[in-house]
Amino acid sequence: MSDGLSYLSAIKPGPVPTSLAASKEEEISLFQRLLTEIKSWQNNPAPYRPVHWFSYNNQVTSVLQGLHNPVCGLVGLEMAAELLRKSDTTMSVFTTNQILNHAVAMGITKHGEIFSAYDLCMLATSLFNCKATVIDSNLHSKHKLLLETILSGLPVLLAYDSDRNFSPCLNKGHSAHWALVTGFVIRNTDFIPTDISEKYEIGENVLHKLNKGSAILPHLLENALSHTYVYVKQGKSLKSRLWPLQLLLNSNANLIEKDPKKNWENYFCPYNLEHTLAKRFIILSP
Numbered sequence: 001m002s003d004g005l006s007y008l009s010a011i012k013p014g015p016v017p018t019s020l021a022a023s024k025e026e027e028i029s030l031f032q033r034l035l036t037e038i039k040s041w042q043n044n045p046a047p048y049r050p051v052h053w054f055s056y057n058n059q060v061t062s063v064l065q066g067l068h069n070p071v072c073g074l075v076g077l078e079m080a081a082e083l084l085r086k087s088d089t090t091m092s093v094f095t096t097n098q099i100l101n102h103a104v105a106m107g108i109t110k111h112g113e114i115f116s117a118y119d120l121c122m123l124a125t126s127l128f129n130c131k132a133t134v135i136d137s138n139l140h141s142k143h144k145l146l147l148e149t150i151l152s153g154l155p156v157l158l159a160y161d162s163d164r165n166f167s168p169c170l171n172k173g174h175s176a177h178w179a180l181v182t183g184f185v186i187r188n189t190d191f192i193p194t195d196i197s198e199k200y201e202i203g204e205n206v207l208h209k210l211n212k213g214s215a216i217l218p219h220l221l222e223n224a225l226s227h228t229y230v231y232v233k234q235g236k237s238l239k240s241r242l243w244p245l246q247l248l249l250n251s252n253a254n255l256i257e258k259d260p261k262k263n264w265e266n267y268f269c270p271y272n273l274e275h276t277l278a279k280r281f282i283i284l285s286p
Helices: 003-010 020-037 072-085 096-106 117-128 139-151 245-253
Strands: 014-016 051-057 062-064 131-135 156-162 176-187 196-202 205-210 228-233 241-244 281-285
Touching: 020 051, 020 176, 020 196, 020 205, 020 228, 020 241, 062 072, 072 096, 072 117, 072 156, 072 176, 072 281, 096 117, 117 131, 117 156, 117 281, 131 139, 139 156, 139 176, 139 228, 139 245, 139 281, 156 245, 176 245, 228 245, 241 245
Parallel strands: 051 205
Antiparallel strands: 014 062, 051 176, 131 281, 156 176, 156 281, 176 228, 196 205, 228 241
């Protein structure tokens, strides 16, 4: 049984709170795992220069969707709303079931499935009275906006193809799944800012934690897409993940068709996924 499914079999659906300290430990652990997978820094030319990484992440309570419930978009929205409430403490709190019932009443789902970024935006504005915007076209050219949004403390939601271990894959949209992007890690050795809150030395690598709203992001993003990774939460695992941003965007862009093996009479999806999910992400703000 995969990591995510083992969690789902042992823990009931719904929020699973954790501490800020545990979240920070998870971030560092994910970064250390990333370092074991990336070997490029071993080829640094002499004289040696430390490899610098810059990160920011918004703590969010994990919300599990259950083993068989197709409510990944709804739990993603539930987690996103927690971030919004940090800016607007008067914002309402809804459980997954309450969000599901509202979505069904709106006529945008049958069992919780959401195959349109525009529908998820309508649901967000209806329930939480927030602003919701779909960013479309070439997401690779929009990655700066995505990261700036995260650094400002706001949530970003997008769909992607989920592999067996829930990481991004290219399956033409047959395994479409929603995720919440909460943070990022960027490698950039040539620009060392002073606007940091914490610093961790891990072997030859230095991880700088950025402050919310830091103005140095444009300097870090010059030719950096291939060295940018994002912290992600999704409803089938308690744990956050750290994935290459380019891989996640490629997975999103390949959401081009419905799974021909599904009985689509059981789902609400009168859409061409290329026009509702592919090359699109959602920004929410109070």
